[in-house]
Structure formats: structure tokens, C-alpha cells
Amino acid sequence: MHIAALGPDEACERLGSSRDGLPEAEAARRLREFGPNRVEALPGVPLWRRFAAQFVHFFALILWFAAGLAWFAERAQPGQGMAEMGFAILAVILVNGLFSFWQEYRAEAAVEALRALLPQQATVARGGATRLIDASIIVPGDVVLIEEGDRVPAYCRLIEALGLRVDLSTLTGESLPKARDAQPCGEMAPLRARDLVLAGTTVISGRGRALVHATGRHTEFGRISELTQATGERISPLQREVARLSGFIAALATGLGVAFFLIGQAIGLPFWESLMFAVGIIVANVPEGLLPTVTLALAMATQRMARRNALVRHLPAVEALGCTSVIISDKTGTLTCNRMSVRRLWLPEGATDAHALRVMAGCHTLRRASREGASRCFAALMIALEEARKWFARRTPPG
Template sequence: MNWYQLDTKEVFRKLATSEQGLAGSEIASRLEQYGPNTFMNEEKTGRITILLHQFKSPLIYILLVAAIVTALLHEYIDTGVIMAVVILNAVIGYIQEFKAEESIRALRKLVVPKARVLRGGVEKEIDSEELVPGDVVLLSSGSKVPADLRLFRVIELRVDESLLTGESLPSDKSTSPLKEANLTPGDQKNIVFMGTIVVCGRGRGIVVETGQGTSLGRIAEQVREVTELKTPLQVKFEKFAGFIAAVILGFSVFILLGGLLLGARLSDMFLVAVATAVSAIPEGLPVAVTIAMAIGVSRMARRNVIIRKLPAVETLGSTTVICSDKTGTLTKNEMTVKLIYDGSHTYEVTGTGYEPKGEILHEMIPLIKGEMKAIVNALRIGLLCNESDIYEENGVFKVDGDPTEGALIVSAMKAGLSPEEENEHYPQIAIIPFESERGYMATLHRHRGKNFIFVKGAPETVIDMCTESIRMDHEIIKKVNHASSEFAKEGLRVIACALKEISHDTEEITQNDVKEGMVFAGLQGMIDPPREEALIAVHNCSNAGIRTVMVTGDYPVTAAAVAKGLDIGGEQPEVFPGKEIDALGDEELFHKTQNVSVFARVSPIHKLRIVQQLVRGGEIVAVTGDGVNDAPALKAAHIGVAMGKMGTDVAKESSDMIVTDDNFASIFSAVEEGR
């Protein structure tokens, strides 16, 4: 059932609940009917499982058979030597894989999730496992969504769904029913999903799905159903073992029959044939290969890569295609202002991420503070018409709040504006918070006995408010709209800024105060930019004969801009949207995967199908990802590469290796070691 297509009254009716929540008498029966709000994770790899995994090799099988035969023939020294080789091989592999599992356990954050609910009109906190369909959940800034909810009340609610959808920006939520069927999670604006995080605002929602029925649960089920591929090394070993077994068996039979034809005794010739077979087995090969891979694992660890399964070392070296997520892997998942427009000129902003390190350039020349008069108002408005903060933690700058607002704060700081000083000189008196329906945010500030309204928002909305801006005539409006359009074509998110002076005794502001008379201050264009080191890594991959394919849940225009910046798919990369994948059969999609290197707005099942068609084409495929949306594809690839910092447990447990610094460049370093 598509809950997002129903209005809230219909949802309440179908789930027999109300805005006051379920009555206490209903809870137990529904918990029994629907089960707890959990889903089965892949079982953690135990010590016995890791040990037994070391014996899953055809060559080891041959050695074990040889050990049994020599023991039956009372050749105990040979038996001991063979078993010593087998055990040594198992110990080396066990130590390495157990270390990797320990590293993964250290990366997991153990939390007991709670949920705030209304039950019988009373607000209470419960374990999220106790949630049932029909419960009413209360959401606020910082909340982790405990189940799939159909929203029925929102106040400026924005939710970070990046781990589920791959989008860089938080999603604005609403309560209105949606008509279109088969929407991806990122387009279901009246639904919030288990595991996503509220960035700002408040909301209330009805629990419509729990446990396995949630988007998260369905993805976990897909992960369990995907069959893991054999690595190239495993395939080679199986072929080699089959060849060795056939040669040894044939040679032994030849010796046995030859001896019998020459008149030798059967028992004597049998012993000779067995001895020949045992001596021909390359018992040192498994140990040699295991030691070589273990050394590779150790070297990779110094390059921020944890190998979970030893054969992954060799697979990396054989990789021909890397399917990479965009957000957080090829980019830093940190919005950054790149361009500013003042109505006449465009300025470039250097630096990436939330670290306030960079310069403002005009025609490639850095500006000093006194030369920024034309853009200082736009920067000040972005800094002060703002509800977020930038802070430093362990040497890393982070945003507390909305990534877009974080980018605006950082661009102002790069121009020399201090948040503390600006807030002191322009104290905020009143605010009209951002709402997606309005498309803007406004704040009232006092400065030297005067009051000013600052506005930031969507360009089309803010420009309509500007009836005066250095004589805001049609020509200037045309230029501003053209600049905004050019920014958007580059994949930038565009924020317009405006201000006006208002009566000094004003204490509150309304929508009527901002709908006209605003003065245009400028545009700021931002993007989650490509990692600088990722560009080098993509070029290195190309030089090494490895094709990089971007597979993202973000919008096509954003994907195209990042792909162009990284030279993925050429200067004008073709972007294939996920909704068109639904209309393609496997044969048509197979041909698309041979030529297209950028897929946007994809769902988990789209990503899985893309990987399967690349594998079908004979490619050795590595897949990177950090979200639960990546997990099925991670498991279906020859080698799954999960992110250690931002990666979810589901992604890590579906992977063969983990990149601890979430950096695409580390993946290429691992490929070098693999080769």
C-alpha cells in the first residue's frame, strides 16, 4: 500500500487510531499481531565460522584427502607435514579475518533507540522496539526516526535521508497526499523513514510500517537474498585444483597400471601411486598465497583500508569497474559556497567543506576585506539570517543544523566576518522561520539604532520581493535571473539574499513586511563539491584501465556537475535517471551499463540491477557505499567497499573491505596494493 497517496484521515481510519495515539489496551494485541519493531541483521561472524572459512578451498580439500590416505597407509610423518601446512594456513587466515571483525566491532556505535509517542493522549518515551502500526510518534530536531511514519503535522520539518537516498541536502517534509505512484523514498515528502535523522523543525507521524515492513527492513531482506559472487582468485583456485587433481589422478593410475603390466605386486604399486600423488600436491601453495595476501592486508591497513576477507586483496587488483556512491565518497557531504553574484559581477570562493579556510576571488584575484563592499551584505545576511552553527571537534569543523546554512556561515567567515562580532553588532529581534511552502526565511536585526529585515530563500521568491534594488529595473532582474539560471545549470543550489530598513520601534515581523520593498543583496551558489583527492584517484583509475561509474540517489543536474568535475563520463557526461531504469528490461539495461557512467536518482533495486548487468558483461566489479541503500549492491558485487566513518552497520556487514577515512582515493591505493 502506498501510504503517501492517502490523506491523513484515511490513514487514521485504516489503522484505527487517532491524533491522540493508541489506547493502552490496543498495544499488546498489535505487538502480538505485527511483532517487535526490529528486523534480523546478518549474523555477526563468529570465531568458529571464521576458522571454518579458512578450509573452504579446493586445494585444502586435496591436502585433507592426502592426509587421510597417508594416515591409512601409516605414513604418519607425511600426514603430520600435510596437516601442519593446513593448520598453518588456517591460523594465518583466521588471525587476519578475526582482526578485521574486531575492527568492525570497534566501528559500531551501540545505542538503545528510544521513541517519543502519544498513547491515549499522554506523551511518553518507550523503546522503539515496542512501536506498533497506529502509534503516534513525536519528532523534533536531532531525533532519529524509529519507524516508517506518515506525517500528519509538521512545522518546518527537514530530515537528513542521505544514508537511505544518497541525497546531500535534507528533505523538506509536508503532510499533503501525493498522486504519483511508484515514487522513490526521496520523493515521498509526507513519509519519514526508519533510521533517518531530523535536522530541524518538529512533526508528528503515524507509524505505518515497523520492522521488516519498513524501507530499511526491506533493504535488509534484499541483502539476505543476494548471492555472493566468487572472487577471481577463488575461481582460479577451483580451476587449478581441478586441473591438479585430474593430472595427479591420471598420472597415479598410469603408474599403477604400468607397474601391474610389468608384473609388480598390486599392494606395492598402490603404495607407489599414492606416494607419487602426495608428493605431486603443491602443499606449500595455499600457505604461500595466504601469507602473500596477509602481507597485502597489513600494507593496506596503513592506507586506511580494513580487509574483512583475504581473497578481497587479489580481487581489488583484478577490478575493472568501480561503482561509486557520490555523497560522502566522491564528495565530502559538506555543502560549500562556490560562487557569489552581486547583481553585476560573479565572485569565486575557494576552499571546500566546513573549514573556514579560503578566499573570495574576482577575476582570479583574491579580494581583501575592504574590497568586498559589493557582496558584504549578501554574506552578512547568509550569516545572520540563519539558525545553524559551525563548531570544531577534534580538529574537524562540523555543522550543527542545516548543511545549506552551514555553507553560508563558512562563506561569510572566509570573507573575514566573525559570527560572534556580527551577532553582537546585529542582534536578532524576531524571526520568520523557513518553510518550504513559503520558500524563504526572514529575520529582524537592530544595528546602531536602526532596524533591518534580512531575507534569504529561493531566487524566484526573493526577487519578487525586491521592488527596489539600485533601481531594480527589468534589465537588472533579467541579469539576476540569468545568473541564477547559470548557477543552477552548474548543479549549484542557489540562495538569494535581500534586506530593507524598517521602523526602529518594530519588534515583530510578518509576511506582509517582506512581500515588497526588499533590496536585492546577492546570490550565493553552493554544492557538495568533489573531493580534490578523488579527481586524482579517478584519473589514476582510468590510467590503470579501471572505469569509474557514479551511482547516486541525488538529482541528475547535481550528479552531472560532480561527474563533470571528476571527469567521469567525459566533459558532457550522459546522466541516466532511475525512473527510466524501471522501464528497461535486463537486456536493454545491459547495453546502457556498457556506455553510461552516471546514474542518478536511483533506488536500491536500481543499483543492484546495474551491478548485476556489469557482472554479466564480464567485468570485475567493486561497489562503494555507506548507506543502507547501498547494501544489496555491496553484497552482489565481486567486492563491496563500505565507508568506516559514515557507513551504516548494514553496509559494513555486507562488505568485503572498509575504507576508514571514507575517501575514494584510499580505494585506488588499495587497488595498487592488490595488484
């Protein structure tokens, strides 16, 4: 039977615990068995390979070839300025590679951002005593105490609850807090079960005692973290287009070089002079500025999205998002700022802004209601009225 369908005492019995929590010795044994309660980083591509990849993609190889040709031409006929051209191309490769690597390295903070959503410490009951411990050493069977403002440290089954409401927006995007209690529930889905509280969510009001059922990667939050890290890399439309353009440019430049070499030989020019002219044609037709231009444009878009708290792990994903024609989403809250704002206000005849402000200032202290429907209504009302209060505060002169 699912943990949500069990009563509080039955749940404790299944997990070999009690309302007073686990003994210290048993908690230490379970920590060795289940591991720490934290978001673990999956093994990925080594840092040195990600760094090297910035210098060996197709267009970078074309630039390397062009730089090599320039140095070859300078060695054959010094003083023609080809060495400077080769070093300029090399600088483009290095600067672009370092910049691209730095952008991706910073974007790898996705896992760190998820870790920040889990609390660093939690209040637990162990052996009948209540104390504050590091959240990473919480184990299944622990009893945690949660109250208003706390982040839930693990996947828990409530055994006591008083006026408890939880913000699930980190997992669902849902803007309204949900009421939770300790009564057994027939709903098996963790996000909908009324007697379950999940890691990474926030207690909006009330307090409770919860029995830890799962920790670390076995929680809903841990699964989201694994999905974030396990997302495979696909070639974006921009990468395909750049690869196609790179191949076309390489073929065109080589073809022009060969053609002019043959023309030079046909009109009687010396072999080395014809060859150096052909090399110059090939190098001149390689667009050295294309690579840093594309990278800079994508980096600027990435920074703009980062200022809106949208983390882009790979630069080409920015352009891929721009090519998206259909986005399927479960609710509007997933795509919006999860916040309601007052845009227009209608007042009764004779009412003033100051009067409306006093009413709103008194309304935003509402906490709970007897029915869940009313609680939802009041929660939405609090958000809207608080936004209105701030708006009026900006409009109302001091004094």
C-alpha cells in the same frame, strides 16, 4: 489511495488512530499482530555447516589426501619424515579453515550494523500522554515525536511538521538533507514523498509528529536488510581459477607419481620402495602454501576495506570486485564519502586567512531558508565552510 496522498486526519482514520496516539491496550494488541519493530535475521546456513565447509572444499580435499598419503608412507617405512609432512599439511588445513571461518563470521555483522542504525528508544504519544518507549514495541498507528538529532524509528506519515529536514543518505546516498512537511503529496515513491519519513533516516533540523504506517521488515530499511541477507553466493573468478589450478595440480601430481612408480618397477626396484617414492613425489607436488597464501591476501584486503567502512561478507568477493570493469551507480554520492572538502581557496585582494576564517565560522550556523532550493544551497555551503574552517584552524597559529 496511498498514505502519502491522504491528509493527516484521513491518515489517522485509515490506521484507526488519532493525533493523540493509540490506547495502550490497542498498542499491545497490534504488537502481537504485527510483531516487533526490528530488523530480523533470516534463517541461514547453520554455523556448524559454515564451519565444516572450510575443510571440505576441493583444494582442502587435495591436502587431506596428501596428508593421508604421507601418513601411509610413514606407516609403511618409518623414519623417512613423512609423518612430520602429514602433520604439517594438517596444520595448514586447520589454520586456514579456522581463519577463513573467523573472517566470514565477523563479516556476518552486516545485519547488526544495520540494526545499529535504528534507534533504541523513541518518544511516542499514547492515550494522550507522551513518553519514551523501546523502539521495538512501536506499532502501526502509533504517533511518534521527532526532532533534530533523532533517528526515525519506523515508516511514518507526517501529521505535523515545523522546519523539518531529514538526511536520507542511509537509504539513497544523497548528501543533501530533504525538506519534509505534513501536506498531502501526489508522489507515491516513499523516498520522494514530502510527507513521509523513513526508518533509519536522521532528522537534521526542525521537529514533527508522525503517524507510524509500517514497522520492521515492511519498511524500506527492512527490505534493504532482507536484500543484504538474501544475497546468493556465487563462485568468484578467483574461486574458479583456484578450482581449475587444484584439478590441474592433482592430475599432475598423480600422473608423476604413477609414472615414477612404473619407472621404478621397470628398473627392478622393490615394490614398496617404488610405491613410497611415488607417494613422496605426489605429496611433494601439492602446494600446501597456496591455500593460506590466498586466504591471507584476501583477508588483508578485507581488513583494508573494513577500515574504510566497507563490509565484505565473503573473502572471495574482494577479488571479484577487483575484476569488475563496469560499475553502474545512480549518483556519485553512492561511491564517495558523502562529504565535500575544501581543496583550494581564492581570497579577495587584501583579505587574509584570519578574515576568511571569521566569516566562515559565522556562516556554519545557518539552519534553514524559505525555499527548498535555498535550503539545499545553504546545507551544501555549511558542509564546505565547516571543512574550510577546520583547514584554516590547522594553518592559523594559536593566539
